[in-house]
């Protein structure tokens with residue numbers, strides 16, 4: 425099972441993840457896409473990644489704005505899995521923004 429990150433490790437990870445903030449035991453990022461359809465495309469891509477990694481985000485969908493909350497429920501907080509998933513979500517969002 426993934427180990428909980430220390431406060432220093434969380435701060436270091438956030439310094440490499442602009443766009444993400446910490447809310448207690450979760451990493452949070454919101455993103456506004458060009459349309460609702462594009463937002464759902466992002467959700468579908470992230471769903472594939474989550475299934476591959478067996479690590480799943482909470483996703484709030486409001487028209488074309490998505491809010492992702494990442495936490496490792498089994499560990500009760502933030503682990504390297506959340507940091508890795510945050511970076512993968514960034515890659516999906518960057519691909520659509522380009």
Ligand SMILES: C[C@H](O)[C@H](O)[C@H]1CNC2=NC(N)=NC(=O)C2=N1
Nearest residue numbers: 478479480481495496497498499
């Ligand atoms: C059995 C399986 O590995 C677990 O249920 C996984 C699935 N996806 C998960 N996702 C998240 N975010 N936290 C978990 O603890 C978790 N556990």
